[in-house]
Amino acid sequence: MPHRPAVPLSRRALLRAGGAAVAATALGGTGLKAPDAGALKPGLAGPEPITSTGDLVEVELVAKQRMQRILPEPAEPSPLITYADHFPGPIIRMRKGQRLRATLVNELDEHTSVHWHGIRLPNLEDGVPYLTQPPTRPGERHVYEFTPPDAGSFFFHPHCNTVELLGRGLAGVLIVEEPDAPKFDADLVCLVKDWQLDKTGRFGAFTTDRGASRAGTFGSVSTVNGAIEPVIEVPTNGDIRARLYNIDSTRVVDLRVEGAEAWIIAVDGNPLPPRPLDGWPMGPAMRIDVLFRAPAKAGQTLRLTNVYSAEPRPLATFRAVGPARPNKRFKPRALPASAIPEPDLKDAPIVPMAFSATAVAQSFAPDVLAGLPYADALCLSAKTFWAINQQSWPEGGHEHLPPPLVTLEKGRSYIFELANLTPHLHPIHIHGYTFRVLSSDGRKVVPHHADTVLLEPKERLRVAIKADNPGDWMFHCHIIEHQDTGMMGYIRVA
Ligand code: C2O
Ligand code: CU
Numbered sequence: 001m002p003h004r005p006a007v008p009l010s011r012r013a014l015l016r017a018g019g020a021a022v023a024a025t026a027l028g029g030t031g032l033k034a035p036d037a038g039a040l041k042p043g044l045a046g047p048e049p050i051t052s053t054g055d056l057v058e059v060e061l062v063a064k065q066r067m068q069r070i071l072p073e074p075a076e077p078s079p080l081i082t083y084a085d086h087f088p089g090p091i092i093r094m095r096k097g098q099r100l101r102a103t104l105v106n107e108l109d110e111h112t113s114v115h116w117h118g119i120r121l122p123n124l125e126d127g128v129p130y131l132t133q134p135p136t137r138p139g140e141r142h143v144y145e146f147t148p149p150d151a152g153s154f155f156f157h158p159h160c161n162t163v164e165l166l167g168r169g170l171a172g173v174l175i176v177e178e179p180d181a182p183k184f185d186a187d188l189v190c191l192v193k194d195w196q197l198d199k200t201g202r203f204g205a206f207t208t209d210r211g212a213s214r215a216g217t218f219g220s221v222s223t224v225n226g227a228i229e230p231v232i233e234v235p236t237n238g239d240i241r242a243r244l245y246n247i248d249s250t251r252v253v254d255l256r257v258e259g260a261e262a263w264i265i266a267v268d269g270n271p272l273p274p275r276p277l278d279g280w281p282m283g284p285a286m287r288i289d290v291l292f293r294a295p296a297k298a299g300q301t302l303r304l305t306n307v308y309s310a311e312p313r314p315l316a317t318f319r320a321v322g323p324a325r326p327n328k329r330f331k332p333r334a335l336p337a338s339a340i341p342e343p344d345l346k347d348a349p350i351v352p353m354a355f356s357a358t359a360v361a362q363s364f365a366p367d368v369l370a371g372l373p374y375a376d377a378l379c380l381s382a383k384t385f386w387a388i389n390q391q392s393w394p395e396g397g398h399e400h401l402p403p404p405l406v407t408l409e410k411g412r413s414y415i416f417e418l419a420n421l422t423p424h425l426h427p428i429h430i431h432g433y434t435f436r437v438l439s440s441d442g443r444k445v446v447p448h449h450a451d452t453v454l455l456e457p458k459e460r461l462r463v464a465i466k467a468d469n470p471g472d473w474m475f476h477c478h479i480i481e482h483q484d485t486g487m488m489g490y491i492r493v494a
Pocket of ligand 1 (some may be wrong): 115117157278285429431474475478
């Protein structure tokens, strides 16, 4: 019943509990009052998480333009597009087992939808215009309803005109908490994102042919939670869980918490045996949950940096505040394992997926695009530079959805051999499934689960799924300009 008529939700019906427990650094809620609010840069004090104690968590996502300052004065506030009054927002926190009912209210002047990245949900809730739902037109609503099967750190975003909408901030966070997780002294969300802004605060071009046909068009300003090098407060001597997200459209990052021993405890929300944080490059859409110990004395700091560049780049500072937590020696603690269905590797056919550049950049005349009912001009660019198995999304002149890249038999297991035939990095994402990452021909692979895997230039990476979730599922590069210019397709599980 996913396409029931949307019931208008009154503001009162929305549950926004937990306010009292959440302090000024609300993205994580350390429970501490900021002793020196002046140190909090604008943009850091995010929204309260939306939570509920009942079986149902209801939220309203009003997609529209909102002015928000990213650059300091004298620049102007920038015309962001967001789902909540403030970027980053909303942060939805729910417990595993709770049901989510999210109503998209489209106050944009273009159609849109909400894709729930990383969630193994029913196909009709997946939020891909034309493939899984009709696009939600300006002024319309669309209700999504599902119970996330896995705990983890997820997010959501649109699936057409993503280069502009995500570029302007249209993304929200969905956290599904483990009922039996170890206790941490703080649970933070850090969203790494660049913005394509000129000095005055206006947005520049989100895509260029030069970028789209190579590594992508990089933004000009780096932020965490929409703030330039924010100071994020953490409880002194506390054990900190930080959910580090790369929600940029283009940039690959490799994050460090400098000055602390830090451990990766989950990848894309999926627990793995804790391993030191020292080399886990994340392409767009990839996440890690990290555990570290805050400084032992109030006022001391640690730095979050990106070392995926010649010089490490500072992104944020964690500053210890409040009385020291009586924590003893620091030991990483594992999260409870998730229940992703195990693929049966012995019985699994190998499905080749080759990621390449198109031999000749194709261009579509506007009237060809107009004739594609599934793919209007918002959902793809008029040019293609990239392909999967030599198919570019879309193939010019098709009157209907292109055929799936492959059709899989429901219930069987499959190994995808992801072959990167290009000299660029590609974060490859599957909808509705979580890959088990098996092996690479070019590096040693840490066994883990992920919904997005970073393919190195010329690498062949093997990943497996058990095809238990029927439907048509997008399969694409998450460098948004690559996705928009051909490196996208879908698989069918039937
Ligand atoms: Cu994060 Cu197809 O998307
Ligand atoms: Cu790519």
